[in-house]
Amino acid sequence: MSNAITMIEAVNLALARAMTDDPDVILLGEDIATNGGVFRATVGLLEQFGERRVIDTPLAETMIGGLAVGMSTQGLRPVAEIQFMGFILPALDHLIAHAARMRNRTRGRLHCPLVLRAPFGGGIRAPEHHSESTETLMAHIPGLRVVIPSSPARAYGLLLAAIRCNDPVVFLEPKRIYRASKTLVEDNGQALPLDTCFTLREGGDITLICWGAVVQETLEAATRLADKGISCEVIDVATLNPIDHDTLLASVSRTGRCVIIHEAPRHGGMGAEIAATLAEKALLSLQAPIRRVTGYDAVMPYYRNEQIYLPSVEDIISAVEQTMEFV
Template sequence: MNDMTTSFSDSAVMVEKKASLLEAVNLALHRAMAEDENVVVLGEDVGVNGGVFRATAGLRDAFGFKRVIDSPLAETMIGGLAVGMAAQGLKPVIEIQFLGFVYAAMEHLVSHASRLRNRTRGRLTCPMVLRSPMGAGIRAPEHHSESIEAMFAHIPGLRVVIPSSPARAYGLLLAAIDDPDPVVFLEPTRLYRMNPQPLKDDGRRLPLDTCFTLREGGDLTLVSWGASVHETLQAADRLAEQGVSAEVIDVACIKPLDLDTLEASVRKTGRCVIVHEAPRTCGVGAEIAASLYERALLDLQAPIQRVAAPDIPPPLYRLEHLYMPGVEDILAACDTVLNYA
């Protein structure tokens, strides 16, 4: 870690420095814990080691072992503890080391965390955040490379957030910790140290449930989230060289979806390509496409295209470049909608 994460007091007075997405997560956790003593961090190796990617580095020294808790290698226990803590007034932020390890905690997320408000008719809430790295591209085994955001999005009562830049990671994580209901906060591993950007540690929250328009355009709409935003922006640059103006939208919060922003863009451009790293079948891209057909069918000038991973487990790293949607795949889909007759 560089000097951005040495301590909360140091980061609090910074005017603006470049930070990676990983450092932005660390800064947000420092600030949230300093502002609210009920915020606790729990997970495997989050304390002494600062997390497998060092996202929680420095937290144990700043806030002590009672608020930064190293757990056993037991995701089921981590999930259950978080629900109990949240129900009794704490704000646990739990870390699952890799998204493929979350299945053991799903029982608590699905059967308890997501239903606590409804089950108790509002008497109890579950203000917990589940953080986990997600996605391929770091040459890791399959359980370290999964993108299963659609699984979480299907569960009523769970909010699902996926930042694609340091600024959005910082502002959205602070907002997620403030939320009185459970939030699944997925951090694209491939972006952790990619493209540091200027970031001011000012405690500013970004709105949840809102899409971010990263680039204005009038010829077609490119919709993405997470790590795939990187390739989507590259594709938009390539299209601009050809005289094609692409509007790029980062969904950021895939549950609930900000369909108003997406609809407005598609009504303006008449064409849409949706890009995501998760498998194609029953992916969030299918939900977005169906909703846009319901809302803006008569404004569409071509069928919506989806660019996604195939319906297979993430392969070994030698084949990752074939598995993840690339710039050329996005451009091919754009060519289809632009030349549709």
């Protein structure tokens, strides 16, 4: 039976399903047990599964990362929460130096089936270190999967897939859309595929590539552009490492035009990496230069000024119209 739920409820539902199906799934993080997490992603799970499987940790991200690596090499499947992406940096030492390398280091004898969850991105008028979008840092690391859902259904299916994956996964949740809408999600335990893009809207004139919270603005822009006679194909990348380049190349080869949208800063962003691959492998299909609509190369501003930083529907429409006008 399907219920209309928010993304944060879908995360909670997936965690409960994973813990029910597999007794080796362990949750750990700051305030996740007694308080149910800063965004209430784990509310009710302590009562359901007990304090041996839902563990409050000290405010120590380095320790959380180390515990997750240790647990995962010893047969458990830890799901660790970092309260905000801005606080993930201390845990990167363990993720980069150990989790991402463990399979290669031990020649396959050990692996790290861990998930590190973190809310990320702006849009909730938060203070410093609470609105970062630095997914490129993680996506650069070989052996470390980076997964970003953009709807309740994809949050449910992708989180289940991440927990069941035998490699370490950084699972970034766009908090701006945690409670933005409700969609039908069936608690059937079925995972969605990792390493695969999702085509959310088919179109023939231009390809719009995006992920995370800006998927919502991109879909709205595509709807408004359709009223102007421009047919947009919208692709949610979903997994940033490794990227499903085949889906992106097939779409751009067909439409001949592309705009890439992401919230992270422009310089060195994943949009640049995608654009480079498209230029290398689909150059002769392109009818116009690839454009990017991104955040700024600056620290995310505070509170209401976040809206100035974030890509808007109007920004996307303008980029598409300029791309379509190129001859």
